[in-house]
Amino acid sequence: MYDERDHGGRMDMHPSDGSMSKHRMMHMSFYWGKDAIVLFSGWPNQDLGMYVLALLCVFSLAVAIEVLSTLPAVKPGHKPIAGRMIQATVYAFRMALAYLVMLSVMSFNLGIFVAAVGGHAVGFFLAKTPALAKAEPAHETMSSTTLITPKV
Incomplete structure (x- = not known):
């Protein structure tokens, strides 16, 4: 039976063949x-x-996930079924990478966790920030000469 006090937050992992020769601990x-x-x-x-x-x-996988999430839609010249197949393939590949990152984080190692979160942040910055900047309307900056001052 699992007892956290004896194992410091780790769980015994035994080989599937029933032998006790390779005894490892899995962090919880x-x-x-x-x-x-x-x-x-x-x-x-x-x-x-x-x-x-x-x-x-893990960092690179997380960056790739964010970059793949911003790929443009299929060009208008493609046949509709071919375009949907391309998008579905890219989506499946992106989901496979996302599951690999998730499984890596499930190692409960803080270094791996930080690498995954950092990779997602860098990937967002590289891939989505330019797209968001294009989508936002350009704000005109006001200089000090264009400010209206009250008359006294």
């Missing part, structure tokens, strides 16, 4: 450290270089 709360397991068993394997690579991969 956020923690710092390079001992994360991200997407694949044994990766980054408590290696600092591989952990940094995992952070960069």
Whole structure:
């Protein structure tokens, strides 16, 4: 039975074959450290270089999700069915990347979480900020000479 006091917020994970030879702990709360397991068993394997690579991969996936969400609609020259298929394929690819980022964050490693949130923020800044700027009407700035001053 799971007892949080004995395992410091981690849960025992036993191999599916019933053997007890490979006994690992899975974190059930956020923690710092390079001992994360991200997407694949044994990766980054408590290696600092591989952990940094995992952070960069999660960051890049999150940026890609935001960039893919701003792709323009299919050009008018395409056939309607072909255009819908292209959009559906891009959407499926974007959702696959989003699920990979979600599963990475479920490692409960704070470094991975920060990399995912940071990647989404940078991706939003790179991809959506220019689109939002084009959509907003241009505001004219008023100089000090155009201000109306009250007459005394």
